[in-house]
Amino acid sequence: MRLKEGLTVRKVGKDYVIVSPEQGMVDMSKVYTLNETAAWLWEQLDGKDFEVDDMIALVREQYDVDALSDDELKKDMLDLIQFFKDNALIIQ
Template identity: 40%
Template sequence: MKLRSDLVLRTIGSDHLIVDPSQEMVDLSTVYTLNSTAAWLWEQLKEKEFDTATIVKLLCENYEVEEEQAQSDAKVLLGDFEKQGLLEK
């Protein structure tokens, strides 16, 4: 799977937002907020093919987290990305 290539991560202060830069006016109903870990993952994954195992590996290598917890977190993150339409079809 891949992240949608038409979306851009913007950081404003401590807020991380996914926006569609093709919009003439920002429609706040289509802006998605990410926490700092999800924003970091977005940057690591953009323009790449990935799966749950890729996310688990990134989390375990860069954060002090057990593989079981990383597995659970990766599933939640991917579920949210899919639900919000942030993945390419």
């Protein structure tokens, strides 16, 4: 799968939002907020083909998540993928 092209993550205050740089007027009904980890993952995956296992490996390398089992981390990544799918932010 791959993230939808032409979108970028911007930090706005304490939040991270997905925006379309070429969009003249921002449609506030289509603003997607991410937490810091999801925003970091977006940046790492942007422009690349990836699978759930790639996401897990990236998170394990970057963050101290040793207390999380692979199953817990996989569930979190699948939830994030589902959010991306539900909002048409991912291409399969």
